[in-house]
Amino acid sequence: MQESDVLFEDGLDDEFGSPLTSVPVGGVHETALAFGVHGLTLQEQSRFGYMAVLNLGADSKLRQSMYHVSLLPEVISAAERMRLRDFYVSNALFASERSRCSWNVKSMQLCWVDLDCYAEGIVPTDEFVETLLARAHFAGIPHPSHIVSSGRGLYLKWLLDKPVPDIRKEDWKLVQKMLTQLFVDLGADVKAIDAARVLRVVNTVNGKVSGTKGGDDHGLVRVVWVGNRRHSFDTLFDTVSLFDEQTTNAILKAGAKVGHRVGAGAFVPNFTLPPGSYGDVGCLTAFTNARQDRMRRWGKGDNKGRFDLPLSLARALDLRDLAIRRCRTGGSRGIPEGSRDLFLFWLVTLFAQGGVINSGNVYTEVSDLIRAFDGVGVEGPRGFLHPRQSGSLNALINRIKASEAGHRVRFAGGEWDPRYTPSNEYLINVFGITSDEMPGMRTIIDQGEKRSRADRKVEGRAERRRVRQSWNQQALRLRQQYEAAIASGDSSIPQKKVVAEIAKELSLTNDRVRKFFKRHDNGIMIAEARACGAAPAKVYRKGPDGLSPSELETRERLKAKAKQDRYLQDLRKSGYTGNGTAADVRAWLDAKAMHFKQEGERVAATALKQAQHSKVDQLREMNVKLERIMRKARGKLGEIRLQDQLSHEASGVGRNMSRSPAKLHAGSFPPPAIACSR
Numbered sequence: 001m002q003e004s005d006v007l008f009e010d011g012l013d014d015e016f017g018s019p020l021t022s023v024p025v026g027g028v029h030e031t032a033l034a035f036g037v038h039g040l041t042l043q044e045q046s047r048f049g050y051m052a053v054l055n056l057g058a059d060s061k062l063r064q065s066m067y068h069v070s071l072l073p074e075v076i077s078a079a080e081r082m083r084l085r086d087f088y089v090s091n092a093l094f095a096s097e098r099s100r101c102s103w104n105v106k107s108m109q110l111c112w113v114d115l116d117c118y119a120e121g122i123v124p125t126d127e128f129v130e131t132l133l134a135r136a137h138f139a140g141i142p143h144p145s146h147i148v149s150s151g152r153g154l155y156l157k158w159l160l161d162k163p164v165p166d167i168r169k170e171d172w173k174l175v176q177k178m179l180t181q182l183f184v185d186l187g188a189d190v191k192a193i194d195a196a197r198v199l200r201v202v203n204t205v206n207g208k209v210s211g212t213k214g215g216d217d218h219g220l221v222r223v224v225w226v227g228n229r230r231h232s233f234d235t236l237f238d239t240v241s242l243f244d245e246q247t248t249n250a251i252l253k254a255g256a257k258v259g260h261r262v263g264a265g266a267f268v269p270n271f272t273l274p275p276g277s278y279g280d281v282g283c284l285t286a287f288t289n290a291r292q293d294r295m296r297r298w299g300k301g302d303n304k305g306r307f308d309l310p311l312s313l314a315r316a317l318d319l320r321d322l323a324i325r326r327c328r329t330g331g332s333r334g335i336p337e338g339s340r341d342l343f344l345f346w347l348v349t350l351f352a353q354g355g356v357i358n359s360g361n362v363y364t365e366v367s368d369l370i371r372a373f374d375g376v377g378v379e380g381p382r383g384f385l386h387p388r389q390s391g392s393l394n395a396l397i398n399r400i401k402a403s404e405a406g407h408r409v410r411f412a413g414g415e416w417d418p419r420y421t422p423s424n425e426y427l428i429n430v431f432g433i434t435s436d437e438m439p440g441m442r443t444i445i446d447q448g449e450k451r452s453r454a455d456r457k458v459e460g461r462a463e464r465r466r467v468r469q470s471w472n473q474q475a476l477r478l479r480q481q482y483e484a485a486i487a488s489g490d491s492s493i494p495q496k497k498v499v500a501e502i503a504k505e506l507s508l509t510n511d512r513v514r515k516f517f518k519r520h521d522n523g524i525m526i527a528e529a530r531a532c533g534a535a536p537a538k539v540y541r542k543g544p545d546g547l548s549p550s551e552l553e554t555r556e557r558l559k560a561k562a563k564q565d566r567y568l569q570d571l572r573k574s575g576y577t578g579n580g581t582a583a584d585v586r587a588w589l590d591a592k593a594m595h596f597k598q599e600g601e602r603v604a605a606t607a608l609k610q611a612q613h614s615k616v617d618q619l620r621e622m623n624v625k626l627e628r629i630m631r632k633a634r635g636k637l638g639e640i641r642l643q644d645q646l647s648h649e650a651s652g653v654g655r656n657m658s659r660s661p662a663k664l665h666a667g668s669f670p671p672p673a674i675a676c677s678r
Contacts, residue, residue, distance in 0.1 A: 021126055023146075025223040027080045027202040028073050030148070031089055033159060035109050037069055045070045048163075049093035049107065052100040054198050055079070056086040056207065061391030066097035076201060083220075085207035088198035093163070105195045107163035108172050110145075111236060113156040113179050114192035114199065119338055122186065124154050129225050132156065132183065139182055140239055147225040148199075151206025153187065154224070155199055161230045167532075169195060171237055178240035191342065191430060277378045279334020281327040283371040284320045284347075294356050311443060312353035315427070318444045319347055322437065323372070334374040340384050341392060342430065344369060348393060349420050352400050359401045363388050396420070471506050475513055476520070478502045 032038035037045050048069045057063045067075055079087045095106040115132075117124055132154075133143050145159035158179070164172045176193040184190060200206060200221045209219030288295070295313050309317070323335055323343055335343055347369060351357040357365045366387055370376050375384040387393040399418045408415035427433070427444050438449040445453075455462040482498045493501055503513040568580050571588075578584040 021224060023223040023226050025146070025202060025226065027204065028076045030146070030202045030223060031076050032072060033145075034091065034157065035069055035072065035093065036160070036163060037072065042070050049095055050097045051093060052090040052196075052198060054086075054088040055084060059391070060389065061394045062086070064100060064395070066094065066100070068097075069093060079201055080203040083203070083205055085205045087201050087204040089201050090196065090198050092195045100196050100198075102169075102194060102196050105166050105169070107165055108160075108169070108195055109163050110160055111158040111172070111175050111179055111233075112199065113183055114150075114189040114197075115154040115156060115183055116152070116187040116189050116338075117154060118152040118187070120185075120187040124149060124224075126224075129154070132186075133225075135182065140242070141179065141182060142231055142236070142239075143227045143229070144225075145227050145229055145231065146223055148202060149222050149224045150200050151209045151219040151221055156183070158236065159230045160233050162233070164233050168233075172233070175233070175236050175240050179236075190432065274378065277375055277383075279371060279373045279376060281324050281332075281334055281372045283368070284323060287365075287368050287372075288317060288320060291356050295354065310354055312350045313356070314442045315444055316347055316350035316354060316356075318441045319343060319350070319427075319431070321440060322431065322433065322444075325437065325440065332374070334372055336374045337382060337384070340373045340375075344373070344387070345393065345396065346422070346427070349396060349422075352396075353419055353421075357400075359397060359404055362393070362397055362400065366393070471508065472516060472520075474506060475502050475516060478505060479517070 029038065035048065035051065037048060046068075050066050051069050051072065053065045053067060053075060054062050055065075076089070090100065091110055091112060092105045092108050094100065094104045096104060098104060117128070122128065129147060132147070136143055142158070144156040146157055148155040148157065156179075172195070173193070177190075180188045180190055180193055182188075202221050202223055204221050206219040206221060295309060323339075327333065327335060344366070348357060348362065348366060351365070352362070363386075370384065370386065373384050375382050376386070377383065385392075396419075399420065402418040407418055409418045410416075422430075424444055424446065428446055433441070433444060435446075435448065438445045441449075451465075455465075479498060479502060482493060482501065485493070486495060486498075499514050499517070500510050503510045506513070568576070568585075571585065576585070576588055578588055
């Protein structure tokens with residue numbers, strides 16, 4: 001569909017003169033249309049679910065509430081009458097009032113595109129709206145049901161003729177991505193496509209544009225174009241499925257709100273800020289360097305001097321490096337508008353999980369972090385307020401406090417830390433991390449990068465995987481051929497012998513081929529069950545109180561087996577080669593103990609014998625020294641003086657030595673001669 005980074009050349013750089021025309025549609029009416037409850041009775045509305053509402057409180061902090069959709073007229077009409085600032089409502093309905101998270105989504109009522117055209121320097125006008133409609137027509141996409149001005153940008157909404165159930169969430173996500181792709185070069189927010197997203201309510205005020213609470217149409221959210229048509233989700237899905245692979249890859253590479261360019265992995269500097277209001281992304285490095293001690297306190301070290309950071313801090317460093325790399329690539333000194341809230345939220349979240357930030361020092365640490373962001377302290381829509389003023393981190397801080405107080409969130413039968421714990425897949429999608437950026441990451445990588453790193457560590461691993469994939473395909477092809485032959489009446493190979501024949505033809509063991517077929521068939525079965533909504537719920541770790549007695553027994557049995565397997569693995573490293581039964585292991589340990597005892601006795605006997613030999617050598621050396629003394633004495637003294645001296649030496653040696661060989665030697669001296677005087 002496209003040959004360059006620009007989807008369409010439609011003259012958007014031209015000046016459009018006429019302002020947007022308002023369509024008299026109220027907030028209650030528009031919201032009811034979006035939820036598909038317009039004209040329904042309360043009894044009919046009772047089966048729809050809950051909606052989420054966010055509003056700016058008196059303390060300038062966003063607060064969330066959950067209401068049943070039957071209360072929509074009261075809630076929305078109150079916001080309209082008061083011309084509330086920054087009032088949002090969800091686009092999906094939720095199964096319960098517990099949470100606005102995606103796991104609680106019951107159904108999706110519409111598809112939309114959040115068009116931040118102001119980020120591209122485009123002022124929305126009637127002519128610009130006509131251009132958007134022409135672009136949709138050119139791409140084969142039906143016109144939106146209506147278009148809403150959000151105060152600075154536009155919402156393009158496709159209302160659906162019936163809700164999309166949560167079991168088709170992946171299909172709905174594809175439609176969202178491809179609709180956003182169609183307008184991504186005009187400022188479509190690639191981050192604002194999730195099912196739990198909230199959008200501004202018609203006839204409320206965008207506080208980023210208007211500084212008044214009411215009475216001023218500047219910044220008023222209003223409907224500017226109406227198509228009066230609902231659409232079939234299947235038709236939308238079939239239409240976007242025709243987009244070529246290049247278009248699909250472009251939306252995935254575009255990632256979060258990073259410059260709003262197709263496939264661009266770099267930031268776009270904001271040249272509209274006044275001098276001195278740009279950040280320094282290098283402050284992120286200074287921030288982490290100054291907190292090395294706190295980071296090491298939560299890390300793990302070994303006796304070889306190596307040190308590993310916990311996962312949360314490793315992810316925080318990954319985001320730090322990602323921001324630095326993108327700023328340098330895009331020529332920006334600081335993190336620009338469009339990415340500031342996203343980076344700040346997840347940096348604070350991950351540093352809080354790693355113990356660097358807590359509820360007591362969060363604003364102090366944030367003050368150091370935001371030095372890396374552009375527009376800090378600047379008034380107006382381009383500026384960036386401190387979270388203490390804007391309240392953008394209030395929900396996160398409340399979760400940090402709850403975690404510090406020991407509170408836990410119950411989910412899927414288990415208890416979890418209330419702080420946000422994103423997956424790698426989520427971070428990759430929300431930040432738009434590309435495969436070219438992943439080699440510089442520590443932990444935020446996808447399965448492809450993980451596999452590449454493992455291949456580089458182990459020689460021949462990639463080749464073995466290629467061989468395995470090759471015989472997997474051959475095995476499936478052969479099984480299909482054998483089953484077709486059996487179905488046609490060929491009885492030469494019975495059904496029971498199919499696996500054996502395939503294993504023989506591929507020179508593999510029967511067990512290996514059988515296990516592969518079992519894994520493959522189970523995967524196909526689960527995929528088909530999920531497609532029709534009959535698959536079991538996703539398995540999460542459960543606490544003991546969330547398990548039945550049989551499940552507890554099974555868990556304990558598996559734990560004991562895993563412990564035994566680890567124990568046997570350690571024994572085999574020490575030379576054990578038995579069958580692993582308790583009796584065999586005990587016999588091997590007894591034999592090992594007996595061998596150790598015998599080896600100890602042998603070593604002790606050898607040491608005793610060496611000591612005895614050493615004692616004999618010492619005596620022999622002493623005798624040699626005594627003989628040397630005697631020879632020296634005979635050569636220098638006379639016979640009489642020699643005998644006197646020897647008798648004295650012999651008596652001295654006898655006193656100093658208690659060993660018999662020395663005594664025998666002293667007793668062998670000749671008796672002294674009697675001296676004669678004249």
